[in-house]
Amino acid sequence: MALLEVHNMTHWFGGLRAVHNFNLTLEAGQIRGLIGPNGAGKTTIFNLITGIYHPTEGRVVLDGEDITALSPNQIADRGMSRTFQNLRLWRYLTVLEHVKMARYSKLTYGLVGAFFDTPKREAEEKASTEMAMELLELVGVAHWADQLVTSLPYGAQRRVELARALATEPKVLLLDEPTAGMNPEELIQMMEIIRKVHSQFGMAIFLIEHRMKFVMELCEIIQTLNFGEVIAEGTPDEIRNNPVVIEAYLGKEVET
Amino acid sequence: MEFFLQNLVNALQWGSFYSLIAIGYSMVYGVLLLFNFAHGDIFMVGAYIGFFVSTALLAVFGTGAFGLPTGVSLAVVLVLTLIISMLLNSIVGMLVERIGYRPLRDAPRASAAITGLMIGIILETGNLILLGPQRRLFPELIPTQTIELAGVSITNKKMLIVGVSLLLTLALHQYVRRSKWGMAMRAMAYDYVVVPLMGIPTNAVALLTFGLGSALAAAAGILYGTAYPVLDPNMGILFGWKAFVAAILGGRGSILGAGLAGFLLGFIEIFVATIFPSTMRNLIAFGIILVILTFRPHGFFGEPHSARLRL
Numbered sequence: 242m243a244l245l246e247v248h249n250m251t252h253w254f255g256g257l258r259a260v261h262n263f264n265l266t267l268e269a270g271q272i273r274g275l276i277g278p279n280g281a282g283k284t285t286i287f288n289l290i291t292g293i294y295h296p297t298e299g300r301v302v303l304d305g306e307d308i309t310a311l312s313p314n315q316i317a318d319r320g321m322s323r324t325f326q327n328l329r330l331w332r333y334l335t336v337l338e339h340v341k342m343a344r345y346s347k348l349t350y351g352l353v354g355a356f357f358d359t360p361k362r363e364a365e366e367k368a369s370t371e372m373a374m375e376l377l378e379l380v381g382v383a384h385w386a387d388q389l390v391t392s393l394p395y396g397a398q399r400r401v402e403l404a405r406a407l408a409t410e411p412k413v414l415l416l417d418e419p420t421a422g423m424n425p426e427e428l429i430q431m432m433e434i435i436r437k438v439h440s441q442f443g444m445a446i447f448l449i450e451h452r453m454k455f456v457m458e459l460c461e462i463i464q465t466l467n468f469g470e471v472i473a474e475g476t477p478d479e480i481r482n483n484p485v486v487i488e489a490y491l492g493k494e495v496e497t
Numbered sequence: 498m499e500f501f502l503q504n505l506v507n508a509l510q511w512g513s514f515y516s517l518i519a520i521g522y523s524m525v526y527g528v529l530l531l532f533n534f535a536h537g538d539i540f541m542v543g544a545y546i547g548f549f550v551s552t553a554l555l556a557v558f559g560t561g562a563f564g565l566p567t568g569v570s571l572a573v574v575l576v577l578t579l580i581i582s583m584l585l586n587s588i589v590g591m592l593v594e595r596i597g598y599r600p601l602r603d604a605p606r607a608s609a610a611i612t613g614l615m616i617g618i619i620l621e622t623g624n625l626i627l628l629g630p631q632r633r634l635f636p637e638l639i640p641t642q643t644i645e646l647a648g649v650s651i652t653n654k655k656m657l658i659v660g661v662s663l664l665l666t667l668a669l670h671q672y673v674r675r676s677k678w679g680m681a682m683r684a685m686a687y688d689y690v691v692v693p694l695m696g697i698p699t700n701a702v703a704l705l706t707f708g709l710g711s712a713l714a715a716a717a718g719i720l721y722g723t724a725y726p727v728l729d730p731n732m733g734i735l736f737g738w739k740a741f742v743a744a745i746l747g748g749r750g751s752i753l754g755a756g757l758a759g760f761l762l763g764f765i766e767i768f769v770a771t772i773f774p775s776t777m778r779n780l781i782a783f784g785i786i787l788v789i790l791t792f793r794p795h796g797f798f799g800e801p802h803s804a805r806l807r808l
Contacts, residue, residue, distance in 0.1 A: 356671055
C-alpha cells in the first residue's frame with residue numbers, strides 16, 4: 242500500500258468539471274511532479290487532497306486511512322503539509338514566529354503556562370525555538386529569524402513558507418509551484434534545498450511546477466494534467482518526448 | 498482638584514463597563530473580521546445570568562441546602578457568581594457563533610451584520626417573553642463602604658469594579674500573547690486559510706474567541722449590577738453601541754486599544770456631564786469622538802486598511 246493514494250477523484254465547481262478521474266499513488270520517500278498548462282486544475286487537486294475542498298467523487302487515502310471527508314486541520318494532524326502558489330505568510334509575524342506557530346498544535350502547556358513561566362513552558366518553548374532555528378538553518382534563512390517576514394526578499398519568503406510546512410513534521414509534503422516568481426539563481430538554490438530536505442527527512446513530496454528543468458531534475462514520475470484530466474504519466478524522459486504533452490503546451494501543428 | 502479627582506474616580510468606574518464590552522467587539526473583529534452586533538445584548542444576558550446565579554447562590558448558602566455551609570461571606574458569593582456567570586455566558590456566546598455566524602463564514606459581510614442585529618433582537622424580546630417586562634433588582638453582594646481620601650470619596654464597589662476590569666483585561670492580553678490558542682487566534686487573523694494546515698481547527702478558535710468575549714461581557718454585566726442594581730431587557734442596546742464606538746476608537750482588533758478607549762469614552766462622558774447639561778452628554782461626547790476619528794479614522798492602535806488582532 243502506498244503512502245498517499247487518490248482513487249478516481251472528480252470535482253465539479255457548479256457546472257464546471259475542474260478535475261476528472263484523477264488517480265495518484267505516492268510511495269513513501271518518492272518525489273512526484275504534476276505539470277500542466279494554467280487552469281488545468283493542479284492547485285484544485287492540492288486543495289482536494291488537503292481537505293480545503295472535498296471531492297464530488299473519489300477517495301483520498303493517507304497511510305491506509307480514508308481522509309476524503311476530513312477537515313484540513315485533521316489532515317494536517319495526520320502528517321500532510323503544503324505550501325502555496327501565492328505566498329500565504331502572516332504579515333506581522335517574524336520569520337521565527339512563523340515556524341514556531343506551525344509547532345503550536347504540538348505544544349501541551351496549558352492555562353498556567355500561558356500566565357507564568359513554568360518549567361514545562363520554558364522547556365517546550367526552548368525545544369520549539371531550537372527546532373525552528375534548525376529548519377531555518379536548513380532552508381538558509383536563519384540569519385533573518387527576527388525580521389518581519391514582509392521585509393525579506395521574495396525568494397527567502399518562499400523558503401520561510403517551506404520551513405513552516407516542514408515544522409509540522411509531514412510524511413507527505415505538497416509544494417505548489419515552489420519556484421514561482423524566482424530568478425534562475427534562486428531556482429537553483431530552491432532545488433538544492435528541496436534535495437537537502439528530502440535526503441534529511443525522507444518524506445514523500447508531490448509538487449506542482451511550471452519550470453521544466455526543475456521538475457525534470459527532481460521528480461521520479463511526472464503527471465501531466467490538461468483540462469482536469471491526466472493526459473500523460475511517466476518518467477521525465479517519457480514526458481519530455483510525449484507528443485500529447487507537447488501538444489498540450491505548444492498546441493497542435495497545423496497540417497498543410 | 499478634588500472635583501477633578503472625584504470625577505476621575507467616577508469616570509474610571511463608568512469606563513470599566515465600556516472597556517470590558519469593547520474588548521469583546523474588538524477581539525471578534527480581529528479574528529473573524531466581523532462585528533458581532535449582538536454583543537451588547539450578550540452583555541445584557543450576562544447581567545441577567547449574574548442576577549439568577551447570585552440569587553440562587555444566596556438562597557442556597559442562606560438555607561444551607563445541598564449540605565453547603567451557611568453564613569458564607571458575600572465576597573465568596575460574588576467571586577462564585579463571577580466565575581459561574583462568565584462560564585455560562587461564554588456558552589451563550591459560543592451558541593451565537595455556532596448557530597448565527599458559522600453558517601455565514603463565507604457569506605458577504607452585510608449578512609453577518611444583519612444576523613447580529615437580529616440575534617440581538619431575539620435576545621431582547623426572548624428575555625421579555627421569558628421574564629416579563631418588569632425590571633429585576635440585582636442583589637446587593639457588597640455593602641457599600643465609603644473611603645474618604647484627600648477629599649475624594651471612593652466606594653469599595655468602585656475599587657472592585659475598576660480592579661476586576663483591569664485584571665481581566667490584562668489577563669486576556671496575556672492569554673492572547675502567550676498561550677498557544679492565543680497564537681492561533683493571531684494567526685487566524687492574519688490568514689485563516691493557512692491555520693488549519695498547521696493542525697489548528699479554525700472553528701474551535703472562532704468559538705474560543707466568542708467565548709472569551711462573552712465571558713468579559715458577563716463580568717461587565719455583574720459589575721454593572723453591583724453598581725446600578727436595576728436590570729432591564731434593553732439595557733444592552735445603548736451600552737453595546739457605545740462600546741462598539743470604543744472598539745473603533747481603540748483600533749479594530751486591538752485588545753488593549755479597546756480597553757483604553759473604553760476608559761476614555763467613560764472619561765469624556767462623565768466630564769461632559771459635569772460641565773454641560775447632562776442632556777447634552779451624548780451629543781458632545783460623540784462629537785468629540787467624531788473629531789478624533791476624523792483625524793485618526795483607524796483608531797488609536799489600529800492600522801489603516803488592516804483589521805488584525807494585535808497586542
